[in-house]
Amino acid sequence: GDSVTQTEGLVTLTEGLPVMLNCTYQTIYSNPFLFWYVHYLNESPRLLLKSSTDNKRTEHQGFHATLHKSSSSFHLQKSSAQLSDSALYYCALSVEGSNAKLTFGKGTKLSVKS
Amino acid sequence: DMKVTQMPRYLIKRMGENVLLECGQDMSHETMYWYRQDPGLGLQLIYISYDVDSNSEGDIPKGYRVSRKKREHFSLILDSAKTNQTSVYFCASSSRLGVNYAEQFFGPGTRLTVL
Numbered sequence: 001g002d003s004v005t006q007t008e009g010l011v012t013l014t015e016g017l018p019v020m021l022n023c024t025y026q027t028i029y030s031n032p033f034l035f036w037y038v039h040y041l042n043e044s045p046r047l048l049l050k051s052s053t054d055n056k057r058t059e060h061q062g063f064h065a066t067l068h069k070s071s072s073s074f075h076l077q078k079s080s081a082q083l084s085d086s087a088l089y090y091c092a093l094s095v096e097g098s099n100a101k102l103t104f105g106k107g108t109k110l111s112v113k114s
Numbered sequence: 115d116m117k118v119t120q121m122p123r124y125l126i127k128r129m130g131e132n133v134l135l136e137c138g139q140d141m142s143h144e145t146m147y148w149y150r151q152d153p154g155l156g157l158q159l160i161y162i163s164y165d166v167d168s169n170s171e172g173d174i175p176k177g178y179r180v181s182r183k184k185r186e187h188f189s190l191i192l193d194s195a196k197t198n199q200t201s202v203y204f205c206a207s208s209s210r211l212g213v214n215y216a217e218q219f220f221g222p223g224t225r226l227t228v229l
Binding site: 044046047050052090094099100101104 | 154216218220
């Protein structure tokens with residue numbers, strides 16, 4: 001079946017350094033839909049960005065990601081981490097046969113310190 | 115105001131007791147979900163509902179059942195709760211438009227502790 005693999009566990013960064021959270025996926029379908037959801041402490045998880053277009057950069061709130069079908073990747077990046085970026089980040093996959101279900105990765109906790 | 119609500123927000127139950135978690139949404143979304151979130155396991159789908167009385171098992175349905183009698187409400191029921199059902203439960207909803215690309219809107223979560 002479909003699967004999503006993310007950078008495992010906790011990523012700790014110093015404020016101002018670049019952020020890169022890895023996400024790779026496996027599916028037999030040729031047209032995947034990839035999502036990044038962010039979950040801040042004491043808030044609801046919410047969509048950060050999504051893409052279904054190969055090799056096109058998508059951006060939102062300072063974060064960006066590019067779907068690369070050749071490497072089955074959708075890494076999340078930001079040029080300069082802020083303290084407020086500390087959160088749990090989920091990469092998720094949907095395909096044509098998903099029937100509205102998402103396959104989530106296990107999540108990466110990002111902790112940004114001063 | 116687009117919102118998903120969950121009640122209660124915190125709940126402590128004893129093993130063997132019944133648990134009812136409730137979810138509401140004001141966006142007229144056809145599709146609703148129940149997830150549980152555990153450290154290191156991420157968000158796991160328990161049940162999905164495509165509309166009133168149209169429910170389908172997710173990845174971990176054992177020990178849970180659901181009810182959807184109105185489009186805006188979706189309930190998760192634990193009959194005879196177990197300690198391993200201690201978790202944070204999230205409800206979500208999404209529109210059927212662009213079904214596999216649609217954004218899911220999440221509620222604030224219910225933290226359930228089963229003693």
